[in-house]
Amino acid sequence: MKIAILRTDGSDVDHRQYNSQEIGLARGLTSQGHTVNIITAEGGSDNPPVEVIDSQSGSPITIIRTGYRRIPVLEYGVLTGLWKLLRKGQYDLVHVSEENNPAATMVAFNCRRLGIPYVIYHGMYVVPSGRARTWYDRLHGYLLAPAIRRNVRAFLAKTTTARDFLRSRGINDVQVLPVGLDTTRFEAMTESSPHEGMLQELRSRYSRILLYVGRLEQRRNPMLLVDIAAAMRDDTALILVGNGPMEEAVRQRVAEQGLDNVIMTGALGQEELPAIYRHSDVFLLPSDYEIYGMVLLEALYFGVPCVTTATAGGIDVIGGNQAGEVVRGLDLDDWVAAIRRIGEPGADTGYRDRLSALVRDRFSWEQIAIHYLELVSDERGRTC
Secondary structure (H helix, E strand, O other), X not given: OEEEEEOOOOOOOOOOOOOOHHHHHHHHHHOOOOEEEEEEOOOOOOOOOEEEEOOOOOOOEEEEEOEEEEOOOOOOEEEEOHHHHHHHHOOOEEEEEOOOOHHHHHHHHHHHHHOOOEEEEEOOOOOOOOHHHHHHHHHHHHHHHHHHHHHOOEEEEOOHHHHHHHHHOOOOOEEEOOOOEOOHHHHOOOOOOOOHHXXXXXXXXXXXXXXXXXXXXXXXXXXXXXXXXXXXXXXXXXXXXXXXXOHHHHHHHHHHOOOOOEEEEEOOOHHHXXXXXXXXXXXEEOOOOOOOOHHHHHHHHOOOOEEEEOOXXXXXXXXXXXXXXXXXXXXXXXXXXHHHHHOOOOOOHHHHHHHHHHHHHHOEHHHHHHHHHHHOOOOOOOOO
């Protein structure tokens, strides 16, 4: 089967990034013997450039970069040259993310005209903010969505929260298919780390090491992380990996409170993270909103239990698999209590092994691709 996976948000895909969902799914599908093209923006609609990359487990993956035209005010856009690409590609199946944007609508109508089955893989679980986007969402629901829904091969949701969101919009036949983690980069990395000295020094001084990896921005509530470090300073250290608009404010808060148990590394390359994960006892993600939260899977791969807020990925990945704790809200005492429950020094290593096995067995793209093919089959069990 020949499958097209479309990224419709106007951004490009980079095969050097370990967590590109399009490339991860493509690798899983090629490992099952299928041919996959990824269609994305950042190119030209008249003569789109083509890049061929190694899938590592099957036939090569082709990335086609077509044009993108942004719609004023909405900040949405559409892929240009799409009709020509879909017709020329002779695809058996087209895969597109999100149900309620103009690009997905264009894909659906083009596929209907060409007789190509299409699948929608949805992750959002709130109505888009802003007057223009709210207006478009209402228009979409009344005029465009019914036609899209009548002809879709399958509606897939990344989380149970996204599934419930779609059901609230009148889409009832929705199956949950989680996001996977591409572990190939981590598997190729060695144990050596330029941070080994720092990690050993922290371990000699503190019985518990907490870790956060990600942007230092408002929706991730980094000040709560500093408050946690202050409340647990006697026996606990905190490592903050990442940068962002709140980096200086966080550094100032750490200095004001005289916290020598907080290490801020700035942004690090992927090759530097494995040693830090392996030395950590609990991973923290106090985010207001996450469509998934790939860093949760990353932490679990290294056997690190997580404490996170009740976002979509946190509820499914952590709460649903007893892989840590989901805290309702941002109360400091609740977070400290949860951390102490799951991050006691000398915790059973078998628990960490179970978390790592969970990612390999349930959240690898190879396993997800197998489930994907089952879900997108037609009523006769055919995938095309």
